[in-house]
Amino acid sequence: MRPSPRTTSRTTPRAFGRAGAVLFTTAAVLSSAGCFGSSDNPSRHGPTRADKSPGAKPAIVWNTKPTSIASLGDSITRGFDACSVLSDCPEVSWSTGTDVDSLAQRLLSAATARAGTHSWNFAKTGAVVADLPGQIEAAAARKPKLITVMIGANDACRNSADDMTSTEQFRTTFTSALTRLRRDLPKTQVYVASVPDLKRLWSEGRKNVFGRQIWKLGICPSMLKDSQDLDAASNDRRQRVADQVTEYNKVLKDVCGRDVLCRYDPAVHEYRFTTDELSKWDWFHPSKAGQRQLAEMAYRRITASAP
DSSP states (O other), rough: SSSSOOOOSOOOOOOOOOOHHHHHHHHHHHTTOBOOOOOOGGGGSSOOOOOOOOTOOOOHHHHHHHSSSEESTTTTTTTTTTSTTTTOOOGGGGHHHHOOOHHHHHHHHHHHHHHHSSSOOOOOTTOOOHHHHHEHHHHHHHHOOOOEEEEEEEHSSSSSSGSSSOOHHHHHHHHHHHHHHHHHOOOHHHEEEEOHHHHHHHHHHTTOOOHHHHTTTSSSSSHHHTTTTOOOOHHHHHHHHHHHHHHHHHHHHHHTTTTTTTTEEHHHHHHHGGOOOOOOSSSEEEEEHHHHHHHHHHHHTTTOOOO
């Protein structure tokens, strides 16, 4: 997730320790950095479910034990601010981390997970849905058996609610990305996590006095700006962002649902993150405990016998 509209760089500030020094450092970073309608024509919605008419090929069976994983997404999947201030920490990524009982550690053999030879993290801090095709291109070279996707928070986390990616544009871009993925990796399974409940993160994070000060430097202004204000305009703005996230999740579910090798997971948006599961550097990104919870949710969905 990120503090402002997409710029040339994408990081989301967090801080801990001496407030003055960290606030100065974070402000410097923010000065040059960023942060997190459809057609009835089926061809616009990406890959479709297998034909169930008589004589069709046997249905493709979901493999609950894929042997290699590539992760796509934004700062959440990079483990941003989970280990230290203003830094990615991919070793604790919920998807492919090595130090957090990640999805890769749960699915792969212990030796393979430690070696990192069958898991790759192509997520980028600050990424939006428009960055997904480039990440897919990078992942395709590895030919992973499973790809995890968590994207969309930064499309809502903009300088203002007016700057959020429209639902139509989000659909068009995500459909195109998944279509490309299926073209390049026809047999690769895809796990699509829902966009987190940003309003819930505001509700929890605002309980911390220092966190509220960090937010003033520009983290997800569309949701976190004037975090203590409860007037009608502020509440309406936050609800508008929350509603947009809901629309993104409808798109993710719909487009993924048309691909027999794609599983959408609503659990991330539904999960009620606690303060302990938020970063102690910015009270917005997942902490190590939060990353573990994300891994647990993904593991349950991917290993389920039925979608």
